[in-house]
Amino acid sequence: MRAIIIIIVAILALGYFLRARPGGARGPSGKMSADGSHDMAQDPVCGKFVPVAEAVVRRPDGQVRYYCSDDCALRDS
Numbered sequence: 001m002r003a004i005i006i007i008i009v010a011i012l013a014l015g016y017f018l019r020a021r022p023g024g025a026r027g028p029s030g031k032m033s034a035d036g037s038h039d040m041a042q043d044p045v046c047g048k049f050v051p052v053a054e055a056v057v058r059r060p061d062g063q064v065r066y067y068c069s070d071d072c073a074l075r076d077s
């Protein structure tokens with residue numbers, strides 16, 4: 001009788017552990033890297049697609065533009 005309770009508790013704890021661990025490990029870091037790799041912007045100067053997280057951001061006319069490098073940002077302004 002006691003063994004059954006221990007097994008049920010163990011299964012519940014294991015289920016919680018398995019559910020919580022990948023979410024906790026993958027959630028914050030995975031989400032951040034996913035956002036960084038999926039948010040792509042096109043460089044208006046050379047046409048290259050650059051990740052927004054790594055892009056050079058300029059607002060030459062109030063509109064946000066993303067450049068692959070400082071060279072392209074300077075060439076556009």
Ligand SMILES: [Zn+2]
Nearest residue numbers: 043046068072
């Ligand atoms: Zn460029």
